[in-house]
Structures are given as C-alpha cells and as structure tokens.
Amino acid sequence: MKLNRRIFIGSAAAASATLSAPMVMGAAHGIPKVVVIGGGAGGATVARYLAKDSKGAIDVTLVEPTRTYYTCFFSNLYLGGFREFSSLAHTYGKLASEYGINVVHDWAVGVDKDAKTVTLAGGAVLPYDRLVLSPGIDFRDGAVPGWDVTAQQKMPHAYKAGSQTQLLKAQLEAMPQGGTFAMVAPPNPYRCPPGPYERVSMVAHHLKVNNPTGKILILDPKPKFSKQGLFQDGWSTHYDGMIEWVGPDFGGDMVEVRPDTMEVVIDGEVTKVDVCNVIPAMKAGRIAEVAGVTNDKGWAPVHAADMRSKMDDNIHILGDSSMQGDMPKSGFAANSQAKVAANAIRGALTGSKVFPAKFTNTCWSLIDTDDGIKVGASYEATDEKIAKTDGFISKTGEDAALRKATYEESVGWYDGITSDMFG
Numbered sequence: 001m002k003l004n005r006r007i008f009i010g011s012a013a014a015a016s017a018t019l020s021a022p023m024v025m026g027a028a029h030g031i032p033k034v035v036v037i038g039g040g041a042g043g044a045t046v047a048r049y050l051a052k053d054s055k056g057a058i059d060v061t062l063v064e065p066t067r068t069y070y071t072c073f074f075s076n077l078y079l080g081g082f083r084e085f086s087s088l089a090h091t092y093g094k095l096a097s098e099y100g101i102n103v104v105h106d107w108a109v110g111v112d113k114d115a116k117t118v119t120l121a122g123g124a125v126l127p128y129d130r131l132v133l134s135p136g137i138d139f140r141d142g143a144v145p146g147w148d149v150t151a152q153q154k155m156p157h158a159y160k161a162g163s164q165t166q167l168l169k170a171q172l173e174a175m176p177q178g179g180t181f182a183m184v185a186p187p188n189p190y191r192c193p194p195g196p197y198e199r200v201s202m203v204a205h206h207l208k209v210n211n212p213t214g215k216i217l218i219l220d221p222k223p224k225f226s227k228q229g230l231f232q233d234g235w236s237t238h239y240d241g242m243i244e245w246v247g248p249d250f251g252g253d254m255v256e257v258r259p260d261t262m263e264v265v266i267d268g269e270v271t272k273v274d275v276c277n278v279i280p281a282m283k284a285g286r287i288a289e290v291a292g293v294t295n296d297k298g299w300a301p302v303h304a305a306d307m308r309s310k311m312d313d314n315i316h317i318l319g320d321s322s323m324q325g326d327m328p329k330s331g332f333a334a335n336s337q338a339k340v341a342a343n344a345i346r347g348a349l350t351g352s353k354v355f356p357a358k359f360t361n362t363c364w365s366l367i368d369t370d371d372g373i374k375v376g377a378s379y380e381a382t383d384e385k386i387a388k389t390d391g392f393i394s395k396t397g398e399d400a401a402l403r404k405a406t407y408e409e410s411v412g413w414y415d416g417i418t419s420d421m422f423g
Helices: 005-017 041-054 075-079 093-097 163-173 195-210 228-238 286-290 331-350 400-422
Strands: 033-037 059-063 068-070 089-091 102-104 108-112 117-120 125-127 130-133 137-139 180-184 215-219 243-246 255-258 263-266 269-272 275-278 282-284 300-303 315-317 358-368 371-381 386-393
Touching (some): 033 125, 041 059, 041 093, 041 400, 075 195, 089 400, 093 102, 108 286, 130 331, 163 195, 163 275, 180 195, 180 269, 195 215, 195 228, 195 358, 215 263, 282 286, 300 315, 315 331, 331 358, 358 400
Parallel strands (some): 033 059, 059 102, 130 315, 180 215, 180 275
Antiparallel strands (some): 068 089, 108 117, 117 125, 137 282, 255 263, 263 269, 371 386
C-alpha cells in the first residue's frame, strides 16, 4: 500500500467527518478537561483531534517543555545530508491559535491520581477529567557500562532529536579520514526498530562522499534486527566493506564504553574509536513512572481498545511509553493510537459515538540516494493487546524505480503526519 500526503490527510478528514456533534456531559467543574503531557506524534495529535472534533466541548491543555519540536523520525536523513535540520522543526502556534488548545511550555513533575491533577515544575496545578501521557522514552541507568547521561556530550545518543542530533552530525563531520564510527545498538524493545540501522546507512552515505576510508562498527546485543536482510543487502550494494556488525555471538552483548578515552571494550578487547553513538536500553518516559502506571519492565500497559491505562481508568498512554502489543514504537504508531484515544475520550466525556479501534503503521528507511525500503502492518484491538492482522515488507532485488518511489512516498508521509500533528 502506498501513502502520500494527499491520501493521508484525506483519510484523516474522512474519519473525522463521520463524527457526530458533541454533547457535553457535565463534569463537576464545568467543561470536561483533558490534559496531555508530551507534544510529539502521540500528544500533539490527540490534543489536535480532541480540540478539533469536540468543537469547544472539551478544554484541552497540552504540556510540552520545548517551544520547538524536532522529529526523531527523519533525523537520520539529516545525518546523511538529505535534509536540513530546520526541516525537522515544528512549533505549536497553530494548535493554540487555530484549535484553541492551551499550550503550556513547562515540565510535568507530578500526577495525583486521586485528586486528578497534574503539577508542573513552575508550580501550576492542572485539574483533569482525563489525562493523556505521551512522553516518549527515557534511558535505563547502567544499561551500557561506562555510559550515563553525563557522557552524552562525548558519546551522544541522538535518540531524542534536537541538540543531540546536531552534536552527532558535528562529530561525524569532524571524524578524521579513515576513522571509526561506532554505534552501541539498543536491546528490544526500543523506539523505532529500523532506526539504528537506517542511521548506519546514512552515516555510511556521508562517509562514502566525504571520508571514503572511514569505517562503521555496530555493536549489537540482538541476534537479529528489523529489515536485516534488506539493510545488509543495501550495505553490500552501496557500502561494500565499510560496515561491520558485531552481534551477541561475537561480544555485541558484552560492551563497555570509556567516554574520556573514546574507547569501546568488546568482551574484554579494547578498540579506539573516533565517534561513538550510544543508544541505551529504554523505558517509558519518566512522568509515566511518576504517575504510577508503569510495570516492573518500565513500560505502561494499556487496554488496546482505547489506549487506557490498565492501572487507572482516567489515564491514557500513547506511543513509545505504552506496552500495547504488536505495534512497533514509531511516530506513525503513536499518531494512529492518538486518533483511537481521542475518539474514545471524546465519547466518554461528551457522549459522542465511539468507533471500533483500528491501527496502522509503516516504517520507511533510506539506505542510499533514492533507495528506500519499508515495512508496515494493520492491527486491531483484542482483549489482550493490539494485534497484527496483516503486513507487508519491501523485497531484496527491487528495481531502482520502485525504491525511488518508496523514498518519495516517505517524504509525502512526513509532510502528511506533521500536518496531522501540528495543523
């Protein structure tokens, strides 16, 4: 299935057009209030859809500390030189001015589930009837021996887009001729399963153009990864001999880093590197833990039908932080889940019709110029989880025209989803 900006927006508009006019079900304090924490693919989308479709019947507040949001999706293309950094930047002006959303730039530091309030770092206390958490990911302390967030300026993770992405790009550009770029890949589950390997492709493209004797070393604790055959086929075609992947059979799961000396230790063997991109193991964004809706694995279990927390009926969790079943942790998935949650919340608060939950996802990756691949699926809500019902993936050996079309399709999707998020 191909997607482009026109189809993407069109399908969203068609879905919203079927919604009935809202009927306000009185809350104790007047208009029902929804507080959304996190302004990314899940949070911005659910806030926009709630405000747009309720037509003023729900008071929507979006809490996001940054005034400019940089998408993590497509940030790899910036590393490869295929996009400008500014093209990843989006602001919340339209959500406030055109949709009437109260956008608050602050950190959420507390959730009182009994009082149904959110406390902000600035001291404000926000009441809610429903709370939506879409905080993305945080990193697990001690996941990579030798690395913590105090080392991120020397060994950036660049898995939360923004200054970290720019830092990794600067380090890549400053790499000496013939130098080594190392990546410590994360264990499952993590944000965007093809992400580290698309990043390797984009780094390799940069090196091929600017530093052709440079090398890439992937240290991976996993025995396999998403789209592995497609990536490895592409690496052989475009970057033969440049990329070395070290899986767990050869010590990829026994890695220590030494940021001060720019060394990686692989099963006891020390290797000097010039750039080291450490992507640690992940967990739900901290506010989910603060709210008490995470499990012992660090993720937030949800009901598939409405993305409602299994620990609190008044809290919904979207995107990377949620433990929902078969969907990958991607921007597309978060956007899809946000529309399901918005429909369910609006129904609960205004009495509008609630439609059965359906989810879709596609993850595109660029390997080299005009060489795009993709994997995607459709899903439905079951009592146990979001369950995959159908899927597709690119094939090795596809002709150049199809690969170019796949890449162009991803560019159309980017324009469509960011418009869907921010208006």
